Amino acid sequence: MVSTLKIEIEERDGESFLRDAYVTQPFRIMPVGQYKSDGASYLMIMSSSPGILSGDVYDIQVNVKENARLQLQSQSYQRLFNMEGSASQIMNVKMEKGSSFSYVPHPVVPHEDSTFKSHNKINIEDDCDLTISEIITCGRKHHGETFKYAHFQNLLEVYHHDRLILKDNVLLRPDIMPLAAMGLLEGFTHQGTFVYLNTKNEDVKEHIEFFFKVLEGLENVAFGISELESNGFVIRILGHGGEQMFDFFRKVQDVLWEEKVAIQI
Template identity: 55%
Template structure:
């Protein structure tokens, strides 16, 4: 089943707002930032489906006008159900000049025999800021389905003025690789990735030092952060609990949003 969501964010008189939206079942998109005072647009993706089923193809398109700021949220964990084939999701985001896009979704829970392919394509114009993350769990751990999924892949490509500057490919195949071995999950059960990138010439060095100092010794978490070749950084975290990693990323999002994105 092909499911589509397309949103256009506009900017007028210092305020960002949803100008246009198109959705098909099971998607919904709702504003959730009525009480925010930063004049950014806050939207939540909602779904009447319990998760992705065999053959589902989610197609998401976000267009952000010059000067606009959008913080996109999700309603709940994304569940990937048993599949004979596979499911997929493609998200395309276009940021106009001087715009901001921040998206920290809930973790993904791949259940037994699921096969999922995700592709994020982000285009930044000049003077933009991007924050994007994903967290994948081991599956339904309490139901005895730890690492019982077949395939999880999340490919992210970020372009600045048409030039590819970041390419990240997370590929997990528990039945084909030593999933908890050295260089992969190393005994942990959950993995998270967070990317911050800007085309405004803002150095990430202070943020890298601050985040490493704050989270580098977090209990039951392996935390790593490194600078990108372009202005930005990437965070990799390993842990045992989805909520812990999700809240860690939300804290980082809040810090960047308040001190950097909205200046």
């Protein structure tokens, strides 16, 4: 089944709002920031389906107009059910000048024999801030389905003035890849990726140093932070729990969203 979600966020007099929306089953879009006073738009993607099924194709399109700010949230863990075939998701984001977009979804849980391919393509203009992350778990560990999924892939591409400035491709094939080996997951069961970049020529070195110190306080994880050629960085974490990673990524999101590096985590 092909499912579509299209939203357009506009800004007027310092307030960002949902200008237009179009959804098909099982999608719904709900406002969740009614009590916030920062002028940004806070929306949650909701679904009447318990997860992604074989044959599902999700088409998500987000347009953040000039000077608008959008924080997009997920409803819950994304389950990829057992599949005879495959499922896919495409998310296209257009960020106009001076806009901000932040999306830190819940972890993905691939069930046994699931095959899922995701492609996130983001076009970003000048004076923008982008935050996006993903967490992939080993599957239903307590059901004996650790690394029993068939194929998981998430491709992220970010373009600035039609020039590719970031490409990140996560591909996991447990049947042909020794995921526990050196250079891959090395005994860990969960992998998280957090990406931040801006086109405001704002330096990110203080952010990198701050988050590195915070990461040193996390238990039972391995991590690294890489500075991007553009003004940004990528945090990669290996661990044993999706909730731990998700909580940390949400805290990083809060720091960046509020543009405060000295805030306590």
